[in-house]
Every structure is written in structure tokens, then in C-alpha cells.
Amino acid sequence: MKRVIGLSALLIIYATAFVAGIFLFMLFERLGINEYIAILLADVIATVIVWASGVILRTASAYDPYWSLQTLAIYLCLLFKYQNWHVGTILLLVVISLYSLRLTLNFILGFHSLKYVDWRYKMLKEKTGKFYQVVNLLGICMFPTLVVYAATLPVIAYASITTFSMLDVVGLSIIVLGVLLELVADVQMKRFVKTRTDRSQVLDKGLWRYSRHPNYLGEIAIWFGIALTLIISHFNYWYFIAGAIVNLLMFLFISIPMEERHFKGYKPDYEQYKKDTHMLLILPKKK
Secondary structure (H helix, E strand, C coil), rough: HHHHHHHHHHHHHHHHHEEEEEEEHHHHHCCCCHHHHHHHHHHHHHHHHHHHCCCCCCHHHHCCCCCHHHHHHHHHHHHHHHCCCCCHHHHHHHHHHHHHHHHHHHHHHHHHCCCCCHHHHHHHHHHHHHHHHHHHHHHHHHHHHHHHHHHHHHHHHHCCCCCCCCHHHHHHHHHHHHHHHHHHHHHHHHHHHHCCCCCCCCCCHHHCCCCCCCCHHHHHEEEEEEHHHHHCCHHHHHHHHHHHHHHHHHHHHHHHHHHHHHHCCCCCCHHHHHHCCEECCCCCCCC
């Protein structure tokens, strides 16, 4: 029952944020605000709505699905706005939908109740004390929103492009490979969690034998694939690859180091695993 109530509450929150986002985007455009800025402002306000809802419900986990839904919502709205349905825009919609569906289903399957709090949020709450809600808004919610927005810029541009080049398939293929990589990594992780005999065990089988973070590698590949889908045949948008680079840097300097420090705290063999295994690339073990 707690699971159903929690998911229903999240559905209402996201429906509200989505409707508010569309309304604000249309309002900002009528006021003559540049489309990219209008989308950003609507995105930021929708994030605030989700954050505020989480504060009311006393859970930071309200934001968790936002990462996977943000790009799809923006792109779908723009396609309806432009009525720009051709092979390229439809194929990009399909692969982004696959990405969004996988992440969202992964969240739903692992969701038990609104009381669940990710270990990262617990750690930040302990460290920041009374300033936690500020960190929650700016760090847990707003920072990822801005990173994903930057990585979504190629999608915003592609929504208005009326031509399709076979070169676009290169980027689309990278996105599909990234989604498959994430899917396989997640399946292997879930199987490991179910069969391990101790929480301190390290997963070093399958993709995880060669890469410490194959799931993150898939995520990184997806955003570079999105950028290349646009840039490879419309090189005048070359600077839109910046979002994928920022996303990569976030994983390299924030997400991965934080996660590995956490693992080393309760996995005695993790330090050796770290020495033997590449961080991201799926390569033979280090000698």
C-alpha cells in the first residue's frame, strides 16, 4: 500500500510540474523570451515544484525520476510545437524514450515508499544539518537539472531541423549502445544483490569484471550520442557538445569519487578491485 500511495503521489507531482512547465514555457515565449531561455526557466521552475513537493512529503527521493523524464518531456513538447515529424526526429524520439523508460522503470521497480532515502542524501543531510534543504534544492535537484538541460541542448536544436542525414545514425547508434550497456549492467547488479551472501562483497563478474562503473559508461555514451546525432551532420552546432562534456566531468569528479569512497567504507576488497579494474572503459584487467 505504501508503494502505491508513494507512486501515486509522485505521479501527481510530476503531472503538476509538467503542466506548469508547459504553461510557463508558452508564457515566456509570448513575452518574447528566447526559446532556449524559456525552456530553461520552465525547467528550473518545474524542478522547484518537485523539490518543494519533496520537502512537504519529507523525502529528497521525489526528484529521482526527474533526470530520466526531463529530456523526453522537453523534446516531445517541441515536436508537437513544430509538428516536425520525419525519420530523424522520430528515431531520436524512440531512442530517448528507450532511455527514459529504462531509467524510470528501474526507479519504479526499486521504489518501496516515500520514506526511502538514497545514501547520498543521508550523507549530505548529516554533513549540512540545518542547511540541508538549501543543499537539497541546489545540489541534489537544481545542479542535475542544469547538467541535463545543457546535455539536452542538441535535442532542442534537432527538434526544429527538417532534414535527416544517414550520418545521424552514428549518434543514434551510440545512444542505443549506451542504453543496452546500462541495461546489462543493471541486470547484473540486481542479480548480484539478490545472490550475494554479504553486503561487503564486491561485484566483479560480467561487465563489472572489466569496468567499475559500466552503468555510468552507458550514461555518458548516451549523452555523447545525443550530441553527435545533431553535430555530425550540422557541425555549426559543435559547441552543443559542451553539455555531454559537463556530464562526463560530473561523473569523473563528483559521482564516481563519492560512490567509491562510500564503497571503501564497508567493502574491504574494494581497494584491490579498484587497482585491478578500469574506472569506466571496458578493458582487460590492469596488470
